[in-house]
Amino acid sequence: MKIGIIGATGFVGNAIYKEALERGHEIVAVSRTRRVEEHPKVKIHQETIYNEKALEKVLKDVDVIISAYNPGYFHVDLHNRYIQGYDLLVNLSKKLDKKLIMVLSATSLKLPGGAAMEEDLSYPAVLLKYMSGAKAVYEKYVNDMSFKWTMVSPAAILINGKKTKKYVMNTDTIVLDAYGDSSKVSVQDLADAILNEVESPKYLNKRFTIGYK
Numbered sequence: 001m002k003i004g005i006i007g008a009t010g011f012v013g014n015a016i017y018k019e020a021l022e023r024g025h026e027i028v029a030v031s032r033t034r035r036v037e038e039h040p041k042v043k044i045h046q047e048t049i050y051n052e053k054a055l056e057k058v059l060k061d062v063d064v065i066i067s068a069y070n071p072g073y074f075h076v077d078l079h080n081r082y083i084q085g086y087d088l089l090v091n092l093s094k095k096l097d098k099k100l101i102m103v104l105s106a107t108s109l110k111l112p113g114g115a116a117m118e119e120d121l122s123y124p125a126v127l128l129k130y131m132s133g134a135k136a137v138y139e140k141y142v143n144d145m146s147f148k149w150t151m152v153s154p155a156a157i158l159i160n161g162k163k164t165k166k167y168v169m170n171t172d173t174i175v176l177d178a179y180g181d182s183s184k185v186s187v188q189d190l191a192d193a194i195l196n197e198v199e200s201p202k203y204l205n206k207r208f209t210i211g212y213k
């Protein structure tokens with residue numbers, strides 16, 4: 001398949017990029033810098049998503065778009081910039097009729113028992129602040145069935161680890177391990193789950209999360 005990856009230079013996006021290459025896919029990589037390694041199956045576009053015309057041209061013949069966009073954890077207006085970025089990507093997905101896989105955050109997930117993540121006092125307040133934009137994007141588009149999307153709410157904090165394939169998937173409730181923790185999920189396992197969704201879609205217009213039991 002031909003996969004558009006927004007943010008292929010980032011922590012999450014680069015793991016997705018590597019997993020997609022390992023599976024033999026063609027990639028159209030979009031980010032403002034060119035920090036991904038060159039490969040015959042990759043077209044690198046040094047472009048901002050805010051250049052709508054250019055982005056449309058670059059992504060017009062991909063099969064699916066995966067976004068691991070993040071304006072930067074220290075962006076002065078992170079919350080609004082996150083929403084603005086996703087508004088553009090959603091509009092593009094609608095216009096081109098391409099499925100958009102959005103890697104958001106765990107902040108909109110529920111705890112086992114049904115309470116919102118914000119009510120968990122052990123969840124770092126700084127993360128809630130960083131990722132309030134991702135939660136707002138989730139709330140804005142979760143009921144929008146006018147385009148094809150899958151939202152991904154990874155574990156609270158991802159680590160650079162190994163692909164174990166030993167993860168459990170869920171839709172709206174965070175997956176916690178035996179110690180009640182969700183902070184040690186590898187970004188490689190997340191990339192594996194996302195590429196599985198690309199190849200064999202099971203979460204059309206749904207959200208998923210992953211974790212270890």
Ligand SMILES: NC(=O)c1ccc[n+]([C@@H]2O[C@H](COP(=O)([O-])OP(=O)(O)OC[C@H]3O[C@@H](n4cnc5c(N)ncnc54)[C@H](OP(=O)(O)O)[C@@H]3O)[C@@H](O)[C@H]2O)c1
Nearest residue numbers: 007009010011012031032033048049069070103104105158
């Ligand atoms: N890191 C974690 O532990 C974790 C945990 C849970 C969820 N997540 C979620 O995963 C997503 C990605 O986070 P991350 O940690 O991978 O962030 P990151 O490392 O900062 O990567 C963000 C990516 O977005 C790109 N980008 C930023 N502005 C852009 C623009 N205007 N146009 C094009 N590309 C742009 C960056 O590339 P350039 O700078 O080269 O443009 C970079 O590739 C976020 O939604 C985050 O909530 C992350």
